[in-house]
Each structure stands twice: as structure tokens, then as C-alpha cells.
Amino acid sequence: MIWKVNVKEKLQQVDDYWNPRIVGELNGQHVKLVKFQGPFVWHKHDHEDELFFVVEGQFIMELEDGNVELAEGDFIIIPKGTMHRPVADKEVHVMLFEPASTLNTGDAESDLTKTDLERL
Template sequence: MDKVSLVQKFALFSEHWSPKIVGELNGQHVKLAKFEGEFVWHKHDHEDELFFIVEGVLKIEFRDKTVTLKKGEFMIVPKGVEHKPVAESEVWVMLFEPATTLNTGDIENELTKPELDRL
């Protein structure tokens, strides 16, 4: 059992939209990611997804509204709900989601990361 420093882990990478696994519990991955720009519209048919904002501001667009998350806030996007994360400037995000979750959900494109790095 070791403690984890989020600041130290975020310092280990610079790429955007490429989650890194920093922990596992009960079939869930704890992931860190840096977001900047717009992601793709997608959904996860079988997994809920938790976005916790460590640094910055993240907008999550839904087909009927946009939710703005600030440092220290989180949101759970239920399975099956189409969404698109948007970061006007760099955002540090911690994600909690089942180990089976693909970052682009039901879409496969150049942003899809089938294998994630572990930090």
C-alpha cells in the first residue's frame, strides 16, 4: 500500500486524451488524463463514468444541455448517455470507471486507446 501524489503522476505525461491507469479497486480503474480541445461524441453502453476535476474547467456536452465542472467537482455520466467532453484550456481529470471501459466508448477512431499505460 503506497500513497499516490496526483501532482507527481500528472507531471509524468503531457499528451491529451490519453488516460493513464494509476490504481485499481473492485474491477474499477482509477485513471488520470489531461484534456484540451474537443473530444468526440460517444457513449458507454455498459459502464457509468465518473469525471473528477483535479485542475481546470471541463464542459461536458449532452444533446440537451452542457454541464460545467470546476476544480474539486465531479459528475457521473450514466451508461448509455451520449456525451462530449470539451476543455477550452488544459484540464486535469481523474476518472473512475470499470476496467473494461474504452475511452471512446462506442466510437473507434484516432483517439481510441485500447491499451492504457500504467503510472
Template sequence: MIGVNVGQKFSLVEEFWKPSIIGELNGQLVKLAKLKGSFVWHSHENEDELFYVHQGTLYMEFRDRTEVINTGEIIIVPKGVEHNPYTKNDEEVWVMLFEPANTQHTGDVKHERTHNNQQWI
């Protein structure tokens, strides 16, 4: 495996809310995504999800609270916990995701933003 330039890989991400794969290890995928606006309420029954904010401020809404994740910070959403990531003020937020390879993008929820056939970049 050769080194991966994360900044260069982010330049290849063209669609908001559509993760692209940049690596795989021990059954986990490393993905990049650009986010803007609101996503969709969903959960992952059997998989935890880690969000690392590379650029911007991510808001992770839970049914009982909202967490603010700034550049350089992470949040881990435990399996089975309903959540809705979003951004504010038309800000573009860049995130790196770590999740099991079998994780469905929006869990059992079917939505126009669901992308389960993610591509390597």
C-alpha cells in the same frame, strides 16, 4: 499498496486525451488524463463514468445541454448516455476518472483519439 502522489503522477501524463492508470479497486480503474480542446461524441453502453476535475474547467456536452464542472467538482455520466467532453480557450484541464476496468475509451466509436491500451504510470 503505497500512497500515490497525484500531482507527481500528473507530471508523467504527456499526451492529451490519453488516460493513464494510477490505481485499481473492486474492478474499477482510477485514471488521470490531461484534456485540451474537444474530444469525440461517444457513450458507454454498460458502464458509468466519473470525472473529477483536479485543475481547470471541464465542459460535458450532452445532446440536450452542457454541464460545467469546475476544479474540485465531479460529474457522473450514466451508462448509455452520449457525451462529449471539451475544454475552452485552449485551457489544459486535468481530470481523474473512475470507471470499470472493461470500459472502452470511446465506447463503440473508433476515432484517432481512441486509446484502449492505457498504461500504468
């Protein structure tokens, strides 16, 4: 079945942080929506690249060799094996593109780890 997804409407259904929701699938990839606020955990994904697209707001992607500031309309691709940590001073809305096998906290299990993602 083919349908359209309104990203802003889907994000209105998200009322917590660091809990990605699946809104689409293609070629073994999930399209996820998530809201960030505060710091996440340092982690890496040994087998998956990730794409973070800022829908609304801004955040900093901390990397071992420096930080990257992202604002609305920006995206960043984090290659597999790269240590990273997103940090948002204020609420930010993000769309993620990543393989369906990707665990949100990668190699660092914590209370923020989500193994069974909700679909919106």
C-alpha cells in the same frame, strides 16, 4: 501491496491529451488520470458508468440535453448509455473512475481510441 499516490506528481508525467493512464485499481474499477484540451468525440458507453473528477482547470461536458460546466473540485457521473463529449478550451487535469473494461471512446472508435493503457 499498499502505497499512496500523489495525483499532482503523476499528472506531471502526462505530456499529452486524451490519453488516460491507470494509477490505481479497486473492485474491478480503474482510477485513471488524463489531461484534456480541445473537443473529444461524441460517444456513449453501453455498459459502464463513468465518473470525471476535475483536479485542475475546467471543462464542459456536452450532453444531448444541455451542457454542464465543471471546475476544479467538481465531479460528474455519466450514466451508461448517455451520449456525451468533454470539451476543454484550456488544459484540464481529470481523474476518472470507471470499470476496467471501459474503452475511452466507448462506441465511437477514432484516432483518440486507446486500447492499451499505460500505468503510472
